[in-house]
Amino acid sequence: MKGFILKEFLHIFRDLRTMLILFGMPVAQVLLFGYAITNEINNAQIAILDHSKDPVTQEITYKLLSSGYFQLNDQLSDASEIEQAFKKGKIKQVVVFEPNFAQKMTKDPPAVIQLITDASDPNTANLLSNYTQAITGDYLRQTSGSKRNLPVINIETTMQYNPELRGVFMFVPGTITILLMLISAMMTSISIAREKELGTMEVLLVSPLKPLHIIVGKVIPYVILSFINALIILILAATVFGMPFQGSLVLLLLQSALFIVMALSMGIFISTVSNNQQTAMLLSMFVLMLPTILLSGFIFPIENMPLPLQILSNIMPSKWFIIIIKSIMLKGLGIAYIWKETLILIGMTLFFIGMSVKKFKIRLD
Amino acid sequence: MMKQSVSEPVIKVRNLVKKFGDFVANDHLSFDVQKGEIFGFLGANGAGKTTAIKILCGLQKPTSGEIQVAGYDVYTQAELIKKNIGYMSQRFSMYEDLSVRENFQFYGGIYGLSGSEIKERTKEMLEDLQMTHISNKILREIPLGWKQKLAFSVAMVHHPKIVFLDEPTGGVDPITRRQFWEMIYTAADKGVTVFVTTHYMDEAEYCGRVSIMVDGRIEALDSPEALKKNYNSTTMNDVFIKLARSSGNTN
Numbered sequence: 001m002k003g004f005i006l007k008e009f010l011h012i013f014r015d016l017r018t019m020l021i022l023f024g025m026p027v028a029q030v031l032l033f034g035y036a037i038t039n040e041i042n043n044a045q046i047a048i049l050d051h052s053k054d055p056v057t058q059e060i061t062y063k064l065l066s067s068g069y070f071q072l073n074d075q076l077s078d079a080s081e082i083e084q085a086f087k088k089g090k091i092k093q094v095v096v097f098e099p100n101f102a103q104k105m106t107k108d109p110p111a112v113i114q115l116i117t118d119a120s121d122p123n124t125a126n127l128l129s130n131y132t133q134a135i136t137g138d139y140l141r142q143t144s145g146s147k148r149n150l151p152v153i154n155i156e157t158t159m160q161y162n163p164e165l166r167g168v169f170m171f172v173p174g175t176i177t178i179l180l181m182l183i184s185a186m187m188t189s190i191s192i193a194r195e196k197e198l199g200t201m202e203v204l205l206v207s208p209l210k211p212l213h214i215i216v217g218k219v220i221p222y223v224i225l226s227f228i229n230a231l232i233i234l235i236l237a238a239t240v241f242g243m244p245f246q247g248s249l250v251l252l253l254l255q256s257a258l259f260i261v262m263a264l265s266m267g268i269f270i271s272t273v274s275n276n277q278q279t280a281m282l283l284s285m286f287v288l289m290l291p292t293i294l295l296s297g298f299i300f301p302i303e304n305m306p307l308p309l310q311i312l313s314n315i316m317p318s319k320w321f322i323i324i325i326k327s328i329m330l331k332g333l334g335i336a337y338i339w340k341e342t343l344i345l346i347g348m349t350l351f352f353i354g355m356s357v358k359k360f361k362i363r364l365d
Numbered sequence: 366m367m368k369q370s371v372s373e374p375v376i377k378v379r380n381l382v383k384k385f386g387d388f389v390a391n392d393h394l395s396f397d398v399q400k401g402e403i404f405g406f407l408g409a410n411g412a413g414k415t416t417a418i419k420i421l422c423g424l425q426k427p428t429s430g431e432i433q434v435a436g437y438d439v440y441t442q443a444e445l446i447k448k449n450i451g452y453m454s455q456r457f458s459m460y461e462d463l464s465v466r467e468n469f470q471f472y473g474g475i476y477g478l479s480g481s482e483i484k485e486r487t488k489e490m491l492e493d494l495q496m497t498h499i500s501n502k503i504l505r506e507i508p509l510g511w512k513q514k515l516a517f518s519v520a521m522v523h524h525p526k527i528v529f530l531d532e533p534t535g536g537v538d539p540i541t542r543r544q545f546w547e548m549i550y551t552a553a554d555k556g557v558t559v560f561v562t563t564h565y566m567d568e569a570e571y572c573g574r575v576s577i578m579v580d581g582r583i584e585a586l587d588s589p590e591a592l593k594k595n596y597n598s599t600t601m602n603d604v605f606i607k608l609a610r611s612s613g614n615t616n
Binding site: 003011203 | 422423424444447448450452453454455456458459460461462463467470471472473474475476477503529
């Protein structure tokens with residue numbers, strides 16, 4: 001058994017491609033998701049068209065620009081320049097103050113601020129206009145002496161668990177999930193399929209080793225490496241992106257171990273139905289990777305999907321694992337709140353192990 | 366070279382039948398193989414050789430029949446059989462990314478040899494094969510002929526009673542084939558039973574006894590000399606072709 005595990009490690013360490021997938025990819029993906037793919041707004045370029053140029057409009061402009069969300073790209077002097085400004089492509093939003101803004105505000109309300117937003121990217125456009133409205137509203141509440149302008153209802157929003165709306169908090173759980181899935185399931189299924197393809201599996205089966213030993217021996221190195229990977233990603237998330245750790249680290253690691261075992265049992269199952277490396281790879285890609293990315297709620301919120309897809313998402317193990325990680329890391333919840341998800345993962349693990357054993361036996365008969 | 370033995374045969378097969386659905390891969394095979402014998406197992410592709418070997422090695426369960434290998438029953442004692450047999454398949458079955466020594470260590474390990482036993486036998490085999498100087502080479506860098514000889518040694522690492530060779534010399538040059546057969550003779554002289562399948566009819570002449578399978582049945586079983594005499598042929602090749610024709614199979 002010891003020799004078997006050693007041999008498997010030698011296979012991994014001697015193959016540059018495997019090593020790259022194992023250790024290069026996690027780091028690259030976390031950094032990529034953390035830095036490049038983000039749905040926050042930082043320094044969006046805007047233009048201002050101020051027909052009024054009075055203290056109030058200047059104050060509001062100052063508030064907008066000092067918020068950190070916006071950066072002044074251009075001061076326009078006429079409405080005809082708006083179209084041109086957008087066409088240059090840098091500007092995401094134009095803020096237009098109507099003439100005699102301050103005067104109108106006190107004497108003949110309402111004074112109007114027009115927001116023209118580049119909606120070729122609808123999410124960004126929405127965010128920008130929301131931010132602008134919020135900042136303007138803030139300003140009004142703080143400065144207006146006149147009671148008439150005070151809104152009757154004041155909504156105070158608190159972004160619980162992720163107060164700064166940092167996108168990285170969302171991506172780290174997803175990335176861990178995808179990588180663990182990829183490494184555990186795909187790598188084991190490929191490595192078992194490789195033994196079949198090369199004919200060494202036959203020799204192993206003729207030996208006194210029991211099939212269970214063969215599988216455990218093949219899987220243990222990947223369990224260890226996947227676990228190290230999970231740690232690397234968590235450390236990166238905590239140090240580089242300041243991801244908070246609200247809950248129990250022990251619980252998180254235990255849950256990761258459970259998910260790894262689940263992914264491995266899926267990998268074993270895939271390898272029992274594929275006879276060569278290509279099949280194993282393709283099956284892993286289409287059965288595991290794409291649904292994991294698309295249907296787990298990692299990138300697209302499950303609530304927004306059509307009902308059939310919502311139902312389908314329930315059989316994605318990654319969906320449940322993402323819920324678990326988020327609950328532990330961001331909300332600091334204990335096992336009492338995630339036992340249902342945990343049970344689902346345990347159930348899936350048992351299912352795949354059962355199916356693999358059944359498949360294996362059929363092949364021997 | 367065939368040692369006539371009065372003791373129990375090491376492989377004893379009576380009425381072996383293996384069906385896959387309606388297809389009968391092995392149709393009532395019966396034969397004995399004696400200790401130290403080189404037993405040739407011939408047949409066209411699809412004649413049922415590989416299925417029979419898999420059953421004898423405990424990789425597949427027979428549909429019916431009474432089969433004993435190394436004195437153990439294939440239905441109930443497959444684990445004991447596996448400890449006492451060696452196996453080398455038609456596909457080259459060692460790890461290309463491990464060194465010669467690492468392959469020996471690995472296979473010794475899965476047969477439960479101790480560390481010192483593995484060390485000793487590795488040294489011994491490398492000296493026999495005159496490959497000590499390449500023991501740390503990765504297998505990928507070694508010529509096929511050498512690898513084939515290594516694979517045979519690996520199949521013998523645990524000193525099995527019987528060694529099954531499934532087309533061991535496929536794709537190997539004539540000189541290496543010759544050397545390979547010398548290794549087989551040496552093993553047989555030490556009392557190891559060799560069960561070998563091949564497509565090369567000249568190799569069939571090297572066997573003590575030969576069985577020829579056609580369509581799942583054993584059509585002929587005797588020494589090469591007796592077979593040639595019975596079928597009025599000068600070579601095993603002729604015998605084989607005559608048998609294949611007689612069954613309507615022109616393969």
